[in-house]
Amino acid sequence: MEVQRVAVITGAAQGIGRRTAQVLNESGWSLVLLDLQAIDVSEYSSAIALSGDIADESFVESAASQTLSKFGRIDALVNNAGISCISSALDTSAELYRKVIDVNLVAPFLLAKAFGRAMVAVGSGSVVNVASVAGLQGVADRSAYNASKHGLIGLTRTLAVEWGALGVRVNAVCPGWVKTEMDHKDQAGGSYTDADITEHVPMARFAKPDDIAQAIAFLCDSTKSGFINGVSLPVDGGWTADGSWQSLRLKHR
Numbered sequence: 001m002e003v004q005r006v007a008v009i010t011g012a013a014q015g016i017g018r019r020t021a022q023v024l025n026e027s028g029w030s031l032v033l034l035d036l037q038a039i040d041v042s043e044y045s046s047a048i049a050l051s052g053d054i055a056d057e058s059f060v061e062s063a064a065s066q067t068l069s070k071f072g073r074i075d076a077l078v079n080n081a082g083i084s085c086i087s088s089a090l091d092t093s094a095e096l097y098r099k100v101i102d103v104n105l106v107a108p109f110l111l112a113k114a115f116g117r118a119m120v121a122v123g124s125g126s127v128v129n130v131a132s133v134a135g136l137q138g139v140a141d142r143s144a145y146n147a148s149k150h151g152l153i154g155l156t157r158t159l160a161v162e163w164g165a166l167g168v169r170v171n172a173v174c175p176g177w178v179k180t181e182m183d184h185k186d187q188a189g190g191s192y193t194d195a196d197i198t199e200h201v202p203m204a205r206f207a208k209p210d211d212i213a214q215a216i217a218f219l220c221d222s223t224k225s226g227f228i229n230g231v232s233l234p235v236d237g238g239w240t241a242d243g244s245w246q247s248l249r250l251k252h253r
Contacts, residue, residue: 003073004028004029004030004046004071005028005029005030005073005075005076006029006030006031006032006067006071006073006074006075006076007024007029007030007031007032007075007076007077007078007220008031008032008034008063008067008074008076008077008078008111008115009021009024009031009032009033009034009078009080010034010035010054010078010079010080010081010107010111011034011035011080011081011082012031012033012034012035012039012049012080013033013035013036013037013038013039014037014180014181015178015180015181015182015209016080016130016175016178016180016209016212016213016216017033017035017078017080017081018209019209019210019212019213020078020080020209020212020213020216020217021033021044021047022043022044022213023210023213023214023216023217024076024217024220025043025044025045025046025047027217027221029046029075029076029220030046030047030071031044031046031047031048032047032048032049032050032063032066032067032070032071033047033048033049033050034049034050034051034052034054034063034081035049035051035081036051036052036053037051038051039051048066048070050062050063050066054081054103054107054110054111055102055103055106055107055110057110060107060110060111060114061114063114064114064115064117064118067115067118068118073118073122074115074118074119074125075119075124075125075126075220076125076126076127076128076220077111077112077115077116077119077125077126077127077128078128078130078216078220079107079108079111079112079127079128079129079130079152080130080216081103081107082103082104082130082148083099083100083103083104084142084145084182084185084186085100085142085144085145086141086142086145086186086189086191087141087142087143087144088140088141088143089143092143092144096144097143097144097147100144100145100148101144101147101148101151103148104145104148104149104151104152105148105151105152105155108129108152108155109155112127112129112155112159112170115127116159116163116168116170119163119167119168120163120166120167120168122167123166123167123168124167124168124222125167125168125169126168126169126170126171126219126220126221126222126225127156127159127168127169127170127171128171128172128173128216128219128220129152129153129155129156129170129171129172129173130172130173130175130212130216131149131152131153131156131172131173131174131232132145132149132174132175133174133175133176133234133236133239133240134146134149134150135149135150135151135152135153135172135174135232136153136174136232136234136240137240141191149174152172153172153174153232156170156171156172156230156232157230157232160229160230161230164229164230169219169222169225169226169228169229170229170230171219171225171228171229171230171231171232171233172231172232172233173212173215173216173219173232173233173235174232174233174234174235174236174240175207175211175212175235175236176197176201176206176207176234176235176236176237176239176240177197177201177206177207177239178206178207178208178209178211178212179206179207179208179209180209183206194206199246199249199250200239200242200249201236201237201238201239201242202237202238202239202241202242202249202252203237203238204237204253205237207235207236207237211235212235215233215235219233
């Protein structure tokens with residue numbers, strides 16, 4: 001009988017995290033779903049949900065212990081949870097900057113350390129960090145967010161080097177703009193419109209949560225991506241490939 005693989009997903013209550021949980025569930029994975037919000041696990045065939053602050057090391061260690069107690073194994077960790085911050089550098093307080101770094105960079109480190117330890121112990125596993133195109137480029141008015149995502153890519157590469165020979169792969173996906181609750185909240189502040197995004201992306205649309213979830217699922221699965229380690233995969237419709245100016249870009253629509 002095939003052993004059921006186990007994936008831990010943070011920020012699993014909505015958006016990319018929820019869709020990733022659905023995709024992995026459809027492929028037969030058991031799930032451990034982490035979020036500040038309570039999660040109804042009734043839509044999944046085999047899942048538990050744990051509510052808490054992933055920037056709190058005691059909660060993270062407890063979650064790892066509960067995962068092993070429930071399922072006896074950890075095959076993949078998806079560090080998806082994150083917060084946005086649209087604020088010019090001169091207007092960003094140290095308190096806000098630290099909050100973004102704590103959630104977007106310190107928490108993934110704590111999670112990778114706690115769950116990665118169990119993977120290293122058995123010589124197999126996959127960590128997938130959800131970074132951003134903002135970790136590959138500079139985007140104005142996002143100093144804290146950009147720094148956190150650049151740092152997450154650096155963490156990805158470092159852990160890939162440390163753990164690759166121990167059987168644990170570490171990769172990142174770098175989404176472009178995705179139609180999620182985070183996008184709706186950011187746009188409500190008036191900082192950008194749909195057209196600002198779609199007029200830049202060569203594929204002329206936002207990403208869907210499923211676009212990102214399918215890439216995450218690919219990197220989780222060692223039978224499909226078993227020799228991919230330390231990469232930062234843009235899933236952005238060509239955003240980072242496009243160096244055109246606006247009139248030239250739109251000429252090709």
